[in-house]
Amino acid sequence: MDTDFLNTTPELVVTSDGSHSLRFPAVGEGYHSVHGAMSEAVHVYIAPCFESQAKANPMVEVLEVGFGTGLNAFLTLCKSMEYGIAVNYIAIEAYPLEEKIWSRLNYPEVYKKLYGNDLGLDLETIFQNLHTAEWGREVEIRPNFRLTKIRGMVQEIALPANTFHCVFYDAFAPQYQPELWTADLFARIAAAMHDEASLTTYCCKGDVKRALKANGLKITKLPGFANKREMLMAVKN
Numbered sequence: 001m002d003t004d005f006l007n008t009t010p011e012l013v014v015t016s017d018g019s020h021s022l023r024f025p026a027v028g029e030g031y032h033s034v035h036g037a038m039s040e041a042v043h044v045y046i047a048p049c050f051e052s053q054a055k056a057n058p059m060v061e062v063l064e065v066g067f068g069t070g071l072n073a074f075l076t077l078c079k080s081m082e083y084g085i086a087v088n089y090i091a092i093e094a095y096p097l098e099e100k101i102w103s104r105l106n107y108p109e110v111y112k113k114l115y116g117n118d119l120g121l122d123l124e125t126i127f128q129n130l131h132t133a134e135w136g137r138e139v140e141i142r143p144n145f146r147l148t149k150i151r152g153m154v155q156e157i158a159l160p161a162n163t164f165h166c167v168f169y170d171a172f173a174p175q176y177q178p179e180l181w182t183a184d185l186f187a188r189i190a191a192a193m194h195d196e197a198s199l200t201t202y203c204c205k206g207d208v209k210r211a212l213k214a215n216g217l218k219i220t221k222l223p224g225f226a227n228k229r230e231m232l233m234a235v236k237n
């Protein structure tokens with residue numbers, strides 16, 4: 001599959017829960033489910049992966065493959081404040097969005113509508129700070145939430161061993177980027193995971209399951225978001 005689309009500008013779309021997402025009309029691929037970008041992110045990454053690790057660890061190390069709109073980092077920060085735990089969040093992104101795109105995303109506003117804001121956080125500033133944080137450097141976004149955004153291809157970036165409790169595997173689908181779903185790449189991701197760490201992804205393809213299993217990860221199929229029957233959780237033990 002031609003990946004030229006990754007160098008084009010995606011268009012802004014409104015998904016079913018009111019939250020924005022981005023799509024590449026030429027190929028029909030998007031950043032999130034059209035049935036609700038924020039609801040999908042909570043369903044696939046925050047609830048099964050981050051929240052379960054947050055209950056077991058006072059400090060959670062997160063690796064995200066594909067920072068994109070910053071939605072997962074934003075939700076993780078909000079949840080970490082609720083749980084009162086510390087987070088070290090490493091996000092890898094090969095094609096960072098331009099400010100003219102991320103500045104239009106409505107995540108702070110939709111978050112308040114869907115989940116409230118009992119802690120009175122300045123969500124607009126937080127979201128902006130996630131995006132303006134310098135690349136390649138650890139930045140304290142809030143006390144107890146450190147972010148390092150790494151600009152580059154995940155296939156080419158050295159990862160620390162036995163470190164991450166959560167892996168948010170949020171790459172474009174295998175039909176568009178098969179190179180991001182290989183057993184070789186998952187071997188490197190698995191080596192970077194802590195014991196009992198979990199990786200979640202919206203993708204439930206047989207080849208992906210086999211590539212994860214080949215690296216000793218235990219696979220559980222969970223109900224998928226909206227019209228998707230299944231999603232995957234892979235645990236290292």
Ligand SMILES: C[S@@+](CC[C@H](N)C(=O)[O-])C[C@H]1O[C@@H](n2cnc3c(N)ncnc32)[C@H](O)[C@@H]1O
Binds near residue numbers: 068070092154155180
């Ligand atoms: C499905 S989108 C999800 C992004 C993000 N998690 C979000 O919620 O907006 C996939 C992301 O992976 C990024 N990406 C594509 N190829 C990559 C690569 N080789 N290494 C790291 N990131 C990549 C894309 O630019 C895009 O931001």
